[in-house]
Amino acid sequence: MIPTRRTLLAALAAVGTLASLTACAGGSAASGAAGGTYAFWDPYPQFDAASAWGKRVSRCGTETGVTLKRTAYDTTDLGNKALLAAQQGNAPDVMLVDNPVVSTLVEAGILNKTSDLGLDTKSIQQNIIGAGAVDGAAYGVPIGANTLGLYYNKKVLSAAGVDPASVKDWSSLTAALQKVKSAGKKGITFSAIGTEEGSFQFLPWFWGAGGDLTELNSAKGVAALSLWKQWVDDGLAPKDVLQNTQTTSWQEFATGDYAFGENGTWQLGNADKAGFDYGVISIPAQNGGSAPVPTGGEFVTVPVQKDTARYDVTKKIVACLTSDANLLASDTTLTYVAPVAAVQAEQVKQNPKLKPWVAAVAAARGRTSGGLGTKYPTISQPLWTAVQAALSGGKSAQSALDTAQAGAQKG
């Protein structure tokens, strides 16, 4: 008994020493960089430390004289991780979040106003920074913007005798889809999944009919949902849009069987790999013209810290990440549209295919804009549920949206 206990004690002591040794080692490594370590979170797990994005982040740390420790989370996970970290008092110094999450984090009181930090946001397009503004104050700097458009397959359209330029409103689009269907090909694919993605994809049609998010069951909202429902019921869009994420919807379009695919700026890189000629038009509004599309893309935000002395360095890091030169490089990597006109012009010069997207982003609307803020999530969830209920044939468009409106009003 006694010898064992002694061994145990010795072992414990040994482990303790080892632990403190490694702790010391960790400490000295951290203090190796002059200014200490700053934490940086982003929703791009697809980029590792060796990627262009990963290198750019660490270079911004080096330039400001600190070590920038980058952690990448899944985008749906990042908001909750941020809330938890803030609750534990260890929020990161800089955090890149999806724009509709900004208002939630502001509501939680964990983000600094950009004006309080003294960051310059004058050159940024109003509608893009508006997606991260609450009560008129911006709480982050957009790293770039993306939005939705209609990709079309040139071969399928010409085989069906459809001129893409003829698609100007909903009726001409539906007519085009019918022509494609009778030519033996498939019409259009999009994502109507029961998550935020489903609402994101539905909004251009909802807004294109003149719909108002505070009144989901208005005649205009019903018209938009009826359009989608009619497509699915008539076989112009596949039933599995109900399961499609934007990625699987893209994969369907990439099979080459579909005439149209509603998808985002970020698929441009994949479109070149798809192996067929494609074009992009803006999503038409009900009675012609371009429909307002929702803004996508992330914001560089600065979570509140106890130690306010850190903000000086943090500010430099943000300025570095959002400098024109870096925006150009980052947005090229992410296939985003830059939030600054000067950089957009440079992007279009490098890649003329971005031109329709720059126009679309200029007409885009923030989901949480218009004073909705944290009301948006309580509207979005009933909305995607209504889309699912109507498209699956469980309910009519009107009754699905009536239920949604009742749910949204309850909050």
Next chain:
Amino acid sequence: MTLARVDRPRRAAAAKAAALDALPLRRRRRRRSRLTALAFVAPLIAYLAAFYLYPLYRNLDLSLRDYTVRSFVSGDAPFTGWDNFRTVLDDPTFGPALRHTLVFTFVSIAFQYVVGLALAVFFNRHFRLAPTLRALFLIPWLLPLIVSASTWSWMFNSESGVVDYALHVVGVDPVGWLTSPDWALTSVIVANIWIGIPFNLVILYSGLQNVPAELYEAAALDGAGAWQQFRRITFPLLRPVSAITLLLGLVYTLKVFDLIWIMSKGGPGDASSTLATWSYRLGFGTLLPRFGPGAAVGNILILIALVFGLLYIRVQRRQEA
């Protein structure tokens, strides 16, 4: 300790002589042994407290307070009693979610158990290749759930799924397995049954190993057929094993979340949402988390599992008595 005393009877006399002195010593020794016992139990208690009691307490606390994102961070959410539970019970999603949970659980378990038992009896006949085939049946269990669930969801795809293709070959109209509100629940149940069969097979098969072979010989001599042997010997002797299989299956199935979430996200609409997926959706599925109601649904789920657990203990006691 007792053994040592028996081994050394000569010392007993001396010990008796010193009995008066030994009394406080023995008490001291007893106290020390109690401390030692405590020290041995302490890691377990610490583990249980850290990983079971505290999360349970936190979950209860979450469900009894009005947590907004702001009060979640600042930690000053007001106590609201049963408000979250009332919100959840009044929600139009509650009825369907509860019904789906019960249908999902009981239909899954019934099929898993019956098929698992049939396969166990089948493999118990020790024919050639039986071990290989039995190992093959374990595959659903070995595959990561994300793989099997994604595969099922592809197979059930309404555009290019192999299931609809097979139906088409035999001349049946395609079914929107995961896209029709009438079929979505059925689809996730089918996938869950497939995943749960190996578990039932393994436990029931090992239970069968404990049924003495003589019983079957005796029954055969008395002229009992295969069905009678199963009904009068196999099934009654498997009863304790069956009970634990069913209970474990029940607890596992009640809380199935990942499979449904991967295959259908609880949709279309709410057509395949259960209490587990609903709880997740409330807590994490939207941009604005509602931790309170989410935790309340989770607690209701725990309560349901607890009721069945108690039921099991009661049945087991009656069997033993």
